[in-house]
Amino acid sequence: MIKMVDKGNPQTFVREIILENFMSYEYARIPFKPGLNIICGPNGAGKSSILLALSVALGQTYTERSRKLSDLIRRGEEIGRVSVVFDNSSEKGGRPIPNADTDAFVLSRYLKQDGTYWHEANYETVTKSEVNRLLSQLSINPNNMLIIMHQSMIDEFGAIDAQERLKSVEEAVGLYEYRDKILKAREKLSHTLSEEESVKAMLEEAQDTLDHWEEEYQRYLEKRELMEKKERLERMYIWSKWRKQKGRVDDLEAKLRDFREDHEEITKDFKAAGRKGEESKVDYEKLEHKIDSKYQELIDRERDRSRVKTKIEIIDDLEDLSFEGNPLAKMEWPVEDIESLKNDLEKVEDQIETVETSVVKLKEERGEKWEKYVDHRVRKAVLGFRRELLEKEISSLESELRRSRRELKELRAEAEEEGAKIDTEREPREVLEDIRVTNAQLAGLDDVSSDAEKMYKNYKELLEELEERAKEAGENRRKALEELELRREKWRKNLRNLLKKTRVTYKKILDRVNAVGDVRLINPEDIDDAGLELLVGFRGAEPQTLDAYTQSGGERSTSIMCFLLALQQYIKSPIRGLDEFEIHMDPQNRQAMLRQLLELMEESEAQYLVITPGRLVEVEEVPNVIAVQNMAGSSEVKVTT
Template identity: 65%
Template sequence: MISSRDIEMSENEEPKTYVKEIILENFMSYDYARIPVKQGLNVISGPNGAGKSSILLALSVALGQSHTERSRKLSDLIRRGEEMARVSVVFDNSPKNGRRPISDADTDSYVLSRYLQDDGTYWHEANYETVTKEEVKRILSQLSINPDNMLIVMHQGMIDVFGAIDAQERLETVEEAVGLSEYRERILKARKNLSHKLSEEESINDMLEEAQETLNHWEEEYERYKKKKNLLEKKEKLEREYAWAKWWNQKERVDKLESKMREKKEELQQIVRDLEKTQKKKQKAEQSLEKLDQEIEDFYRDLTRYESEKSKAEGKIEILKKLKNNSENLNALPIDIASLDTNFEEAEENTEEVRNRLADLKKERRQTREKYTDHSVREAVLEFRREMVEENISDIEKDLNRSRTELDELEAEAKSKGSKVRVERNSRDILEDIRVTNAQISGLDDVSEDAEMMYQDHKDRLEELKEKAEEAEKNRKKALEKLEIRKERWRTEIQDLLKKVRNTYRQILERVNAIGDVRMINPDDIEEAGLELTVGFRGTAPQTLDAYTQSGGERSTSIMCFLLALQQHIKSPIRALDEFELHMDPRNRQMMMRELLNLMEEKNNQYLIITPGRLVEIEEVPNVIAVQNAAGSSEVKVAD
């Protein structure tokens, strides 16, 4: 097993530094300016065009940032009318716990300068000695400062750039900023080593394959003199296999037909059972219809009788009313009109009850008739299916009888060639082998006298290469194992980081009425692995942060929340950010500034924040630098 010590990072904490001063000479709109900066939060404020961003650009140029060289000619940064410009960054290099941040310098301050000439040439100085750009990179790497990482030096518009770059580039940017790039580099180194081992193994395997081919040639020569007898035996065996192969093929056909016959018979039995059930249901529905018809007929008779009684009672009532109206002595009439009314009401109630019952019976008869129709249709379908299946069974039975007869004939033929043998190959391949064997038998030549010696020499060579191939395989597996261990360690470190960042990110988002998440995508593939941010404002569901879904203010606020959550994990002691609040509303801007101040209480880092806005209700900013432009020249003033 490979020890995980192979991929461990150094646990020793390097002493931290910070920028004490930025000096601009003939740089852009500056004639000469010294900008003192402190540990903690430094806010550079002033109106647009005053020269605020030039300070951050000067810092980037002095540190050798590639972004500045790609975006413009360095000679264009020289103040108009001047031939040369210089920008310098003064670092604190005082000892901490007995060690200096830049160990190979014994001064408490360390100055990195860059000279720009109008002819396009430039050079670097470190503590007033000319150095190469690679040496500047080495010094900054010693301080954990990478000016090309946008999470460390973020110029105007880079917040939008960070939101728009793909998830893979975003993850690599974060890895570098938090000091985890070495894990990725170790993976790439392990992959390169694995590629080398694979190439070595492939080369040996190619030689092994070539040696095997050569050995096969001499083995064939060695075997030829005794091959004829073996070929005759082989031919006999092949003819036996061929005969039984045909029998097995026919046996498989018979088995399939028998299986199909069983399936069809089972299907027929099921159809017969379903048909019997359907016929019973149909008969039952028919009986129910007959019974319902009789009941309806009976109720119609009752209805006629009740309606007749109702009519008679109604007639008597009318006559009685007329008689009473014409009679002088109403009480002398022998007929009781109240009794007739009662009879009429009873007849009317009976009539209504019979009518309701008739309606229910008609509805029930209609439903029963529908069931009867359904059963009749299903009965017809099942009858048709039974006829079709019976025809299929008849056809299969004929085919099965023919196939069984042919199987018996093939068995007799195969037994004449030898006892039964199980054959996996098809008969066409075996027949082709028989033809080849016949050709080999007829085409054998005399064997070479050196065949046995050559065969043995090449056999020894092959064994030697096999041992080397086994060793190459072990080396390749070991390299693969190391690669997997490093991948797992990389994934663990990234996921541990994101777990911590996620909690802080969500807490900060809550303060701006938003929710979101930070997650790693495609963690199993270092080439496709990426960092994805999601955010949702004012109660909306979180969506992936991109250049199209959220507004400019929402993107800026979300990315700032993420950057703030990430700050305590970034290795660089200095960070610079230009106009992060470009698209933010005043409330979110104040919120972000407040979070930056809170960070100052927890970490001894240095922040340079450039903002065109006024600082409202934030008095705790330790260092405020005001920039203004007068008569074409930028000037700075540090607030008391």
């Protein structure tokens, strides 16, 4: 596993490239030095293979000579290997690759005919991603055409559009991270906008759903209120029935008390009538006895009167018989006896009259007593009848009261099961009518879901959550926009500073080849359309945008090299590779570019691997010259100074 290096570590360079069964090389070790290394030799000698081997070892996806890595293996061999030996010497207590204790760090790539390949780092197998991380920490991007330029890449750099050219420059000088941050910020903004739109869409949907459930919830509340009303009415109904029954019981009890009081009074009157009747009967019977006695007395007086009268009549008759010849005629009666009899008769008659008067009075009194007796008997009979009726009524009331009390008790138990007592003066039928009306209203709410309250509250909470998320998304969008604009401004600022400095050097170098030009940033407000244009004019001509149609091949190569040379001091990579940059240049411009490279060496710590097919004329002090030649189908190298 390759550990990451610290960016503050010393800078590395390529000490050596080792080729084994690679293209035309059977085995070769090509040493390099810091600064400028020129690889020269005739066409077909194998110069470009060295730069290609460096690209392959570093994992570059571009290969000029072949589409398949297996085609790079030397003919007749099954496996090939390319190795790059980096300098890892300790400097001021640090190494370029700190986890490697050796002064040299070997990065190899094995190629097999079956298409498989693998990487090794210091002879340990590593993944390509680990290789990429290592090179990234060393500021080496093998896929950037400004780091390793194969044959025709100068033309390609001139032919690509301004946008791709700008990206290549950004990658080479280490400004791509600003673009990457912009892209990430824009992606973040896009994600934020998408999230905000998604939240808004969900918010609208949730609002619509909430509106539906709010309406259902209102109906649910109405239904619940009606059900509560119904429950209360049903409770009121049973308690009103209890109250009515209680009133009925109270009425029965009051009526029974009244009847019992009446019965008690009637019973008293009945007894009094019976008692008075008996008293009247006794009085009547006494009068009967008195009358009988009077009658007996009257009979006796009548008998006395009859006897006295008989005596008197006899005397009178005797007087009438005192005719001659009647022997009784000469009888003489005492006068006092007749008078006495008459007095007796008068007295008896007086007595008879008195007795008769007394009898009449007694009869009258008896009649009165009889009437009283009859009245008392009638009153007693009536009172008895009334008492009997009352007793029947009382019995009926008692029976009804017992039944009513039983019903009252049952209603009480039923009412208490329904709930707490409700005091109401309403009649049960009135309450029952309200219950019917409430049932009719509830019937219109039968379709109300029992989950309406739960769904409403859930969607209300969801809506509140979404509103909070929408607010948060809006804030995130604002922050993302601010971040994006800040990233853009930093990118533009750094890019303009780079081009401002590069422009000065570019113009100076162009002046040495009798040309004028400029570097221009186009569409800097839009990172997608932003591009880099090179302007150049040779031999007094006005600067024109560099393209494949305006300038000749040599002019394009010269212009691009002038720009690359002006850019070199800002490129982060410790190594640069350039294959036949001067292929379209005239000798004068070629020599001028080489001199410029040598001048750059004095100001730069970078290592250059430059491949040229021509001879080095009037160029002195090249640190390392590597000559390549092909002998009998096998390339060989020779280092000269």
